[in-house]
Amino acid sequence: MEWSDRHTLIFETAAELFAAKGIAGTSVRDIADGVGVLSGSLYHYFESKDAIADAIITRYLEDLEKRYAEVLQLPEQERLHALVHQSLLASEANPHASEIYQNNASYMKNLSGYPMIRDAAKVSRQVWMQIIDEGIASGRFRSDLPSVTIYGLLRDAVWLSQRWFTPTPDVDRSVFADQLVSVFVDGIGSPVHAD
Numbered sequence: 001m002e003w004s005d006r007h008t009l010i011f012e013t014a015a016e017l018f019a020a021k022g023i024a025g026t027s028v029r030d031i032a033d034g035v036g037v038l039s040g041s042l043y044h045y046f047e048s049k050d051a052i053a054d055a056i057i058t059r060y061l062e063d064l065e066k067r068y069a070e071v072l073q074l075p076e077q078e079r080l081h082a083l084v085h086q087s088l089l090a091s092e093a094n095p096h097a098s099e100i101y102q103n104n105a106s107y108m109k110n111l112s113g114y115p116m117i118r119d120a121a122k123v124s125r126q127v128w129m130q131i132i133d134e135g136i137a138s139g140r141f142r143s144d145l146p147s148v149t150i151y152g153l154l155r156d157a158v159w160l161s162q163r164w165f166t167p168t169p170d171v172d173r174s175v176f177a178d179q180l181v182s183v184f185v186d187g188i189g190s191p192v193h194a195d
Contacts (some may be wrong), residue, residue, distance in 0.1 A: 006070045007045050010035055012095070014052045018100040019096035023053045023107045024169035053100070061120035064090045069129040074139060080185070084158055084175035091162045092173060098159050129157060141185070154184050 013034040017026040028049050032039040046052045059069060067086035091098045099109075105112050108117055128151050135141035141150065165174055 006035075009042040010042060010045050011052065011056065014049070015056050015094075015096040015100065018053060018104070019099045023049070023100065023104045025105065030083075046051065050111050053104075053108075054111045054117075056094070056097050057101055057108065057111070057117055058113050058120075060090065060101065061117060061124070063094060064124055065120055072127065072130070073077065076134050077140065081177060081181050083131055084181050085174055086155075087158045088141070088161075088173045088177055091159075098162055102159055140180060150184070154180075157184070183186075 010031065014026070014031045017030055017034060026049065028042055029039045031049065031052070032042050035042070046055070064087070067082065067090055071079055071082045071086055088133070110112055111117065129147060132141065132147045132150050132154075136143050136147055161176070161180065165176055167176070171179075
């Protein structure tokens with residue numbers, strides 16, 4: 001399919017609606033109204049609402065996979081920060097996609113691209129777990145916490161932060177990634193200073 005400006009407008013409008021109302025709660029008419037066309041006109045660009053949702057989620061997960069593959073090429077001590085940073089950048093590059101992905105898990109099973117989505121989610125989880133397990137094995141991370149607990153808490157902190165974090169000139173996504181990793185690795189307690 002050749003991508004046009006109209007495809008992009010439909011894609012972006014649908015992503016915003018899916019994030020706000022859910023895929024199931026968004027109708028083709030909602031998308032068409034948002035774009036300013038008749039409902040039937042959308043079918044010239046996408047075969048269905050589900051095809052749009054599939055494209056949004058697939059593009060996002062493919063972007064994550066590419067970014068995560070690059071993270072694994074870095075030295076072990078740099079990987080966690082890079083993983084968080086690249087996750088935030090992927091969310092920025094694919095507005096609303098992470099929220100759609102997180103909030104529509106049961107609906108996604110209906111999408112034709114679900115096998116790819118499921119496999120990409122497994123790869124993503126494996127990368128997070130590998131980096132956390134390596135940190136535990138090297139002694140950089142606590143060994144008394146199950147790696148799956150660290151994974152769940154950190155992953156959710158990254159994804160859910162997209163709902164409230166807005167970059168500023170003083171705190172861009174890279175600085176925020178540093179802060180987020182620091183909270184998990186160093187904690188929030190004030191350092192003890194010797195007199």
